[in-house]
Amino acid sequence: MAKSKNAKTIDTSTEEKIKKAARVVFYRKGFAATRTRDIAEESGINLALLNYYFRSKEKLFHLIMLETVSGFVQNMTFILNNEKSSFEKKIELIASNYIDFIVKEPNIPIFMLSEIRNDADGLFESLPVLQPLMQSVFFKQHQEYVTKGKIVEPNPFHFLINLLALTVFPFISSPLLKLVGGVSNTQFEMMMQDRKKLIPVWIKAMMKAK
Amino acid sequence: MAKSKNAKTIDTSTEEKIKKAARVVFYRKGFAATRTRDIAEESGINLALLNYYFRSKEKLFHLIMLETVSGFVQNMTFILNNEKSSFEKKIELIASNYIDFIVKEPNIPIFMLSEIRNDADGLFESLPVLQPLMQSVFFKQHQEYVTKGKIVEPNPFHFLINLLALTVFPFISSPLLKLVGGVSNTQFEMMMQDRKKLIPVWIKAMMKAK
DNA sequence: GTCTATAGGGGGATAGAC
DNA sequence: GTCTATCCCCCTATAGAC
Numbered sequence: 052m053a054k055s056k057n058a059k060t061i062d063t064s065t066e067e068k069i070k071k072a073a074r075v076v077f078y079r080k081g082f083a084a085t086r087t088r089d090i091a092e093e094s095g096i097n098l099a100l101l102n103y104y105f106r107s108k109e110k111l112f113h114l115i116m117l118e119t120v121s122g123f124v125q126n127m128t129f130i131l132n133n134e135k136s137s138f139e140k141k142i143e144l145i146a147s148n149y150i151d152f153i154v155k156e157p158n159i160p161i162f163m164l165s166e167i168r169n170d171a172d173g174l175f176e177s178l179p180v181l182q183p184l185m186q187s188v189f190f191k192q193h194q195e196y197v198t199k200g201k202i203v204e205p206n207p208f209h210f211l212i213n214l215l216a217l218t219v220f221p222f223i224s225s226p227l228l229k230l231v232g233g234v235s236n237t238q239f240e241m242m243m244q245d246r247k248k249l250i251p252v253w254i255k256a257m258m259k260a261k
Numbered sequence: 262m263a264k265s266k267n268a269k270t271i272d273t274s275t276e277e278k279i280k281k282a283a284r285v286v287f288y289r290k291g292f293a294a295t296r297t298r299d300i301a302e303e304s305g306i307n308l309a310l311l312n313y314y315f316r317s318k319e320k321l322f323h324l325i326m327l328e329t330v331s332g333f334v335q336n337m338t339f340i341l342n343n344e345k346s347s348f349e350k351k352i353e354l355i356a357s358n359y360i361d362f363i364v365k366e367p368n369i370p371i372f373m374l375s376e377i378r379n380d381a382d383g384l385f386e387s388l389p390v391l392q393p394l395m396q397s398v399f400f401k402q403h404q405e406y407v408t409k410g411k412i413v414e415p416n417p418f419h420f421l422i423n424l425l426a427l428t429v430f431p432f433i434s435s436p437l438l439k440l441v442g443g444v445s446n447t448q449f450e451m452m453m454q455d456r457k458k459l460i461p462v463w464i465k466a467m468m469k470a471k
Numbered sequence: 472g473t474c475t476a477t478a479g480g481g482g483g484a485t486a487g488a489c
Numbered sequence: 490g491t492c493t494a495t496c497c498c499c500c501t502a503t504a505g506a507c
Contacts, residue, residue, distance in 0.1 A: 065472080065473085079378070079379060080293075080379050081291065081293065081294075081375065081379075082294075083290075083291065083293035083294035084291075084292075084293035084294075084379065086499090086500065086501085087500075087501060087502085088499095088500075088501095096473090097473060097474060097475090098501090098502095099473075099474070099475085099502085099503080100472080100473065100474090101501095101502095102501080102502055102503075103472075103473080106502095107501080107502075108500095108501070108502090158378065161374060161375055161378055164371060164375075164433055164434060164436075164437070165291065165371055165374075165375035167436045167437060167440075168289070168368065168371055168436055169289060169290050169291075169294065170436070175436075175440060176440065184441055185441065185442060185443075204459060206452065206455075208438065208442055208444060208452065209452065209455075209456070209459065211438075211442075212430065212431050212434065212438070213427060213463070215430065215434060216426040216427055216430035216431070216434075217423060217426055217427075219430070220422065220425065220426035220429070220430045220433075221422050221426070223374055223430075223433065224374060224422065224425060224426075226374075226377045226378055226380070226385075227374070227377060228418065228421075228422070230377075230385060230386065231394055231395065232395060232418055232421075233395075234418060242416065242418065242419065245416075245419075246419070249414065249419065252470050252471060253423070253467040253470055255470070256466040256467050256469070256470030257463040257466050257467060259466070260462050260463055260465070260466030261462060275490075275491085296481085296482060296483085297482075297483060297484085298481095298482075298483090306491085307491060307492055307493090308483090308484090308492095309484085309485075309491075309492070309493085310490080310491065310492090311483095311484095312483080312484055312485075313490075313491080314490095316484095317483080317484075318482095318483065318484090
């Protein structure tokens with residue numbers, strides 16, 4: 052871990068350039084299909100420097116993955132554990148924040164979900180960030196709504212899956228959508244903006260459906 | 262393409278054994294992370310035979326992918342173009358059939374969607390099977406419902422995304438669900454069976470939501 | 472810290488015996 | 490058709506000069 056000196060504007064150090072390039076390439080191609088040469092080329096640095104700073108391709112990958120998952124969960128737990136905001140408000144914020152987040156890095160979901168499936172070295176099992184979800188205020192509020200009869204289907208996992216599915220899946224399936232439906236990039240982005248408002252409406256309708 | 266002789270019971274030929282093993286390994290690890298040695302080991306055949314029958318790893322992969330996509334779309338187009346069945350009935354059939362299909366091969370969705378993202382050799386662009394979707398009876402019926410005011414959101418892509426999201430996404434996110442939520446395999450399978458009935462109910466509720 | 476050159480190993484593919 | 494042995498390229502990683 053090289054010390055990051057005085058970060059005047061943005062960190063333009065070699066270390067950070069490599070990480071930035073690694074994110075781009077790993078997100079797009081996954082670990083196995085990525086060559087260290089790709090990362091070196093993408094960042095404009097020499098191949099040997101990758102090993103100088105990060106020891107190995109695998110070490111660099113683990114670092115990127117850890118930071119990515121952390122970023123993904125970070126402001127989410129903040130939303131989920133807010134005692135003040137209502138259940139409905141949380142749904143709106145989750146949809147809105149996740150969509151904004153993923154629009155900036157559209158490849159993150161498919162990247163994470165495809166790397167997790169063959170988690171040979173048990174990287175994901177040791178990730179600290181994931182447990183708080185189940186004891187969050189959000190889930191307690193969900194439970195309340197179930198007992199009050201405001202939500203028909205009692206299984207909270209169905210609810211969680213549905214919320215994530217409506218929010219995340221469009222990005223995962225966007226290549227297919229563009230291929231089959233001929234949807235353009237700008238069309239797609241506009242649709243995702245629309246969904247910030249649509250998803251909460253849909254979810255609320257689903258809650259009462261039977 | 263070796264001729265498949267008289268298939269008495271099930272095709273137990275070497276060629277078919279290799280393909281079967283290739284499906285297993287490709288589905289689980291993706292193209293780049295798969296070694297031809299993995300496939301040989303999985304099928305119990307000699308490594309050289311893979312090249313004897315299929316010329317190269319890439320050729321074998323293309324074959325598997327083509328057959329996979331075809332199977333995925335096959336009975337679906339049949340459902341979508343049935344003039345007799347109602348719009349609602351089609352929704353039920355799609356959810357039910359897709360879930361049955363994916364339960365048998367849970368890795369197919371993440372496999373397809375992660376391979377399509379970096380489609381370097383343009384394999385997916387040349388796939389014949391995908392176009393009929395947009396001119397199907399199903400989409401015409403959707404359009405009717407929009408004009409009749411039975412569906413609030415007019416964009417058919419939102420509808421398609423939502424239906425696929427609720428059906429397919431659970432399988433893609435199942436590793437995460439098992440990790441974070443501690444959901445067991447049997448629990449998960451039961452939930453997927455429940456969703457055959459739940460998804461049509463939810464979708465109908467979403468249609469009228471605003 | 473950054474470069475060039477190269478070691479070292481893994482993995483796809485093939486030659487050739489049977 | 491099936492096997493063993495082997496080729497050879499590509500990719501990660503490191504040695505060593507600057």
